[in-house]
Amino acid sequence: MKKIKIGAVGLGRLGYQHAENIAFKIPGAELVALCDKDEVKLNKTADAWGIPNRYTDYEDMITNQALDAVVISSPSxxxxxxxAQALDAGLHVFSEKPLGTNLEECKIAEEAVERHPELVFMLGFMRRYDPSYxxxxxxxxxxxxxxxxxxxxxxxDPESCxxxxIAYAGHSGGQFIDMAVHDIDLxxxxxxxEPITIHAIGGCYAHQEFGAFKDGDNVAALMQMENDAMVFLFAGRTAPHGYNVETEIIGTKATLRIASVPQKNMVEILDHHGVRQECSQDFLERFxxxxxxxxxxxxxxxHDHRKPEVTVYDGTKTTEIAYQCKKAFETNELIRM
Structure with missing residues (x-):
């Protein structure tokens, strides 16, 4: 089977993980190019992995005729x-979430995907690919x-991060777009x-810095869906124990709970603190x-010439809902969709 030759842009925490996975853990793929503004990090990583093509300019990378696809992990x-640039260059695209930080940006992606039905576009809502979910x-x-x-x-997220x-808050789009978007998608x-009403609350309980961006360090939203189901979302930055993602779905016949007690593994530690379990410390470990x-x-x-289940329109819809959550948080008003 022909290996798909990939160029990866962005070497932050998740971008580095994606690039490393492609280079060493994905049998059908070959990492042939890396792109990052930090030239020192770029060259150090490329040298260590033996990646021949390295770029500090994304537009230069996508002109590389050896590429079949790009993986985008740049700022939101x-x-x-x-x-759009990659699709117009004839490349398949995997992009990290969110699709965009506002609806105008999302429309740019939608139009590019519609221009190129022959190409694969996929958005990184990774929780859909977690076995438990x-x-x-x-x-x-x-x-x-x-x-x-x-x-x-x-x-x-843990307080330790x-x-x-805080450093990312200015261009994250806010808690709902940057963080709660995964729960919105789920x-x-x-x-x-889909939601028909949204109410959101929260505040800066430990870190006032988020207030400068009309955001909070802990926020929550309550939605009513078209089918009358209720949705409650909570996103926080100050967990003292570690990275904690938990989900509960209550039905009329049964309840499902996923990671209701966050734990790193199945090990129990018995020591002078008592009996305890350790927690995962970041999203890379948990997922x-x-x-x-x-x-x-x-x-x-x-390879199969088919489209993934998650689409560009899922990205637009989650951004729209997240933006309305942010609006409800800022105005303390009920939003009707």
Missing amino acids: SLHTTQI AYAREKIRNGDIGNVVLFRGYSQ IEGA ARWMVDS EQAYLAEINEFIKCI
Whole structure:
């Protein structure tokens, strides 16, 4: 089978992980180019992995005739422009979330995808590829829990990572767009419905710096969906125990809970603190297998000449909902969709 030759842009935490996975863990792919503004990091990484082509300019990278596809892990505000540029250059595209930080940006991506139906575009909603979430969705689709009453999603980053979150706050788009977008996507995917009303609250409980961007360090939203299901989302930056993503879906016949107690593994530690379990400390650790699975799916879609389940329109819809959550948070008013 021909290997798909990929250029990766962005060597932040997740971008580095994607690039490393492509270079060493995805059998059907070959990493042939890297792009990052930090030339020192770029050359150090490329030298260590033996990557021949390296760029500090994305537009230069996508002119490389050896490339079949790009993986985009750049800052959120660059996503849609880079998606359009790559598709117009004849390249398949995998982009990290969010699709865009506003609807105008999302439309740029939509139009580019529509211009190139022959190419594969995939958005990085990796939780769909986590085995536990995939299993839960099948239970819902099979009717095992009856009608969905409530979807509850918690996403919390550890306090130990707060400096990076504050530094990124100015161009993140806000908590709902940057962080809660995963739970918004899961809610739409699992409940199989769209919101009709949104109310959001929150504040700067530990770090006032977020207030400068009309954001909070902990925020929440309550939605009513078209099928009457309720959705509650909580996104926080100040968890003292580690990275914590938990989900609950309450149905009329049963309840599903995913990672209701966040834990690194199945080990229990018995020491002078008592009996305890350790927590994952970041998203890379918790969703390691999901990140591999989503890139594998991207490569398979290219080989099989088919489109992935998650589409550009899913990206637009989650951005729209996240933006309305942000608006509800800022105005403290009920938003009707």
